[in-house]
Amino acid sequence: MSEKITTKAQADEFLDSYDNFLFDCDGVLWQGSELLPYVVETLDLLRSKGKKLIFVTNNSTKSRQAYTKKFKGLGIDVTAEEIFGSSYSAAVYLKQVVKFPADKKVLVLGESGVEEELASEGVQFVGGTDPSLRRDITPEDYPLIKPDPSIGAVLCGLDLHINYLKMAMALVNLQVPSTLFLATNIDSTYPTNGKLFPGAGTISAPLILASKRQPVSLGKPSQAMMDCIKAKFEFDPVRTVMVGDRLDTDIQFGLSGGLGTLMVLTGVQTEADLAESAAAATPVVPKFYMSKLGDLYELSK
Structure with missing residues (x-):
């Protein structure tokens, strides 16, 4: 079963367990054009602890450069190098993998x-x-x-x-x-x-x-995307966690790649979906889950 993070002790232990954080965007950081509560504060907290942040999105409508503008418009400082979208993944696959x-x-x-x-x-x-x-x-x-x-x-x-x-x-x-x-x-x-x-x-x-x-x-949960990300950022999967709101894409992506997994309930899936998946013949279950990403900041205070 997944562990729901609800206390400061749990949040601190979770943060100590990982050096690299892969984030889905829609449903985790924002919904449409609305930033979710305490996202900026949480990302700042992670950066202050020396964590590497990588934003992994299946949204193909925007390039990495366009995404940096969206992040900036929402008050989040990122570089294009920290963003790995499915459009970029497809371009890398065509150019470097299949030549x-x-x-x-x-x-x-x-x-x-x-x-x-x-x-x-x-x-x-x-x-x-x-x-x-x-x-x-x-x-x-x-x-x-x-x-x-x-x-x-x-x-x-x-x-x-x-x-x-x-x-x-x-x-x-x-x-x-x-x-x-x-x-x-x-x-x-x-x-x-x-x-x-x-x-x-x-x-x-x-x-x-x-x-x-x-x-x-070439997007989540495809391991073709994971291989491209691992090659670019050269991280240890054991010290890396995938944070997402969908079981079939984000969480499956992390599990298949040997990463830790954290599901938030601000996007597609609900707590009932999590229970249903846990009881399925082929369960997709995150290691951790919480109500929202901002809980990490709130619990750390």
Whole structure:
């Protein structure tokens, strides 16, 4: 069973157990555009104790540079080097892991965050935020939608302007066996402003059904993302904890990577979800949980 941290002694022991803290963002640090209570104070407390902070997000709509602006707007000081998003993970995977050919392009279903990170790694792309694709499909498009030999991969992120035209273009290219099928992440939902909206997984799901192919996911809980993070930051997993609000992504990500795990109840999952998961045939159970991240600061006083 998970241990709920409710006392100063528990909080102090928890803080002494880890040197590196990996944080999910949405639902842990903020909800939509609202900072959660005592987040800044908690992060300052961790920095004062010499802890390394790494912010790991599945939100592919923003690049690391864009995320630093969001953090700053909420009063949190971070550097782009401390942020590891699923868009960046996908770019690193293409450039460094599969050695994506320089003469090939990635067909993007996603927002500017994906484009910016691909560009930062020198990977060519098409689609994405191209305004000419933000329209309804017409019969005149049908003969023009066919496999493009210059496209070597289809990459799906959260696309706020998804439409049938983009889906058709992606599917015809996925029918070429050599075309890579990638997803920044496969989250079913996206928490914002206290609600759950469709997540990035709902963009790749129709293509999975139609193509009968499974994408390589480059976000939590994929260990492809964990491998990239470990390579960049070179930390000891035993002295590292993953802090998140979702069992199927954040907590599974930490458990699979051999990290400690802390779940907060300010995002997707509830205490009832935790109990249900603990009783499941294949339980996903964090080592610790608490009502909110700010409890660490409040309990430390």
